[in-house]
Amino acid sequence: MADTAAPATNTPAPQLDDVMLAMDVVDTLRHQESLVERELGQESRDEALKARLRQIYESQGLEVTDRILDQGIEALKESRFTYTPPKPGFDTFLARLWIRRRAVGSIAGILLVVLVAVVGWQIWRSNEASRAAEELQVELTVTLPAAVKEAGKAALASATDKDAKAAVEDVIAKGDAAITAKDGDAMRGVVEELNALRADILQTYTLTIVSREGEDTGVFRIPDVNENARNYYIIVEALTDSGEALALPIVNEENGKTETVKKWGVRVPEATFEAIRADKSDDGIVENNVLGEKHRGSLKVDYLMDVEDGTITAW
Numbered sequence: 001m002a003d004t005a006a007p008a009t010n011t012p013a014p015q016l017d018d019v020m021l022a023m024d025v026v027d028t029l030r031h032q033e034s035l036v037e038r039e040l041g042q043e044s045r046d047e048a049l050k051a052r053l054r055q056i057y058e059s060q061g062l063e064v065t066d067r068i069l070d071q072g073i074e075a076l077k078e079s080r081f082t083y084t085p086p087k088p089g090f091d092t093f094l095a096r097l098w099i100r101r102r103a104v105g106s107i108a109g110i111l112l113v114v115l116v117a118v119v120g121w122q123i124w125r126s127n128e129a130s131r132a133a134e135e136l137q138v139e140l141t142v143t144l145p146a147a148v149k150e151a152g153k154a155a156l157a158s159a160t161d162k163d164a165k166a167a168v169e170d171v172i173a174k175g176d177a178a179i180t181a182k183d184g185d186a187m188r189g190v191v192e193e194l195n196a197l198r199a200d201i202l203q204t205y206t207l208t209i210v211s212r213e214g215e216d217t218g219v220f221r222i223p224d225v226n227e228n229a230r231n232y233y234i235i236v237e238a239l240t241d242s243g244e245a246l247a248l249p250i251v252n253e254e255n256g257k258t259e260t261v262k263k264w265g266v267r268v269p270e271a272t273f274e275a276i277r278a279d280k281s282d283d284g285i286v287e288n289n290v291l292g293e294k295h296r297g298s299l300k301v302d303y304l305m306d307v308e309d310g311t312i313t314a315w
Contacts, residue, residue: 136184144187148175151194158201160297167299168197197299205238205246205294207301209276210263211286218273219265219315221254232273233265233312236291252313259313266291267310275305 050069057064152172159165171193178186211217221231238246250264251257268276280286292303 140182140184140187144184144191145179147191148172148179148187148194151175151191151198155194155198155201158198158297161300164201164297164299168194168201171197200299202296203246203294204296205240206290207236207266207292207294207303208239209286209289209291210235210237211280211284211289213284216315217280217286218276220273221312221315230270231310232268232270233315234268234273234276234291235263235265235315237263238294250311250313253310254312257313261313265312265315267308267312269306269308272306 050066050073053069053072054064152168152175155168156165156172159168171190175187175190175194178190209217216235218232218234220233223229223231238248240246245262247260247262248264249258249260252259253267276286276288279288291305291307292301294301
């Protein structure tokens with residue numbers, strides 16, 4: 001059986017538009033940079049270059065005329081079909097902005113938000129600083145001076161004896177100086193001092209001699225400077241009307257320190273000390289057990305027995 005061969009079909013090479021073909025020649029030349037450098041370096045070798053190009057296209061099944069090859073070589077030399085970016089300028093800048101308007105718009109929006117936030121924060125901070133300065137000025141010229149005056153007036157009204165009044169007036173004088181100097185801390189300190197002084201003036205208690213079993217009623221000390229002398233002390237506590245023992249600030253004359261205590265020793269003459277000891281010796285109880293009284297309106301204790309200056313907090 002005879003072999004039946006398929007009829008040969010000669011497909012004609014596709015004919016490209018001359019301009020497109022010339023552009024393709026230029027593109028081929030650009031991708032053959034080493035070839036271009038060698039062949040275009042000397043015009044006498046244009047024919048060799050054309051032969052090389054023709055060989056490239058024939059290997060791809062394309063037929064290119066000499067005219068097209070010449071046009072491609074000349075176009076490469078003249079930089080035709082080559083994109084040359086426009087020179088920088090304002091028009092170019094605007095055109096690029098328009099092309100990138102979406103991205104530029106987003107960035108501009110973000111920058112605008114940041115700018116508004118920064119400006120707003122600066123304005124808020126400035127307003128806060130102004131408001132704080134105004135509040136401080138009002139406090140130094142109105143609020144605190146009024147508080148000093150009110151505290152002084154209340155403390156002075158509570159005092160009934162001249163010593164208490166003099167103590168209040170001394171603190172009021174400090175307050176007036178602080179007001180003149182517009183010293184806020186000093187004015188606050190004066191208000192606290194006047195309030196504490198008023199509380200002391202209004203306080204009442206009975207200075208009661210301690211005579212409980214197991215506790216000292218009186219003690220004596222031998223001074224370091226004179227071993228032949230004795231300092232006598234009666235142990236007392238400040239009791240309110242309800243019997244509560246108050247904790248009061250007492251200066252210990254032996255070390256000069258002030259301590260807040262509920263019991264302390266009051267220095268008394270030897271005669272007072274012996275009288276109280278004799279009172280307790282009868283039945284173990286001090287019958288006459290009130291050493292003094294602190295009345296409302298005064299800062300001092302009115303003593304009912306003879307006492308001397310000086311107190312101790314430990315024995």
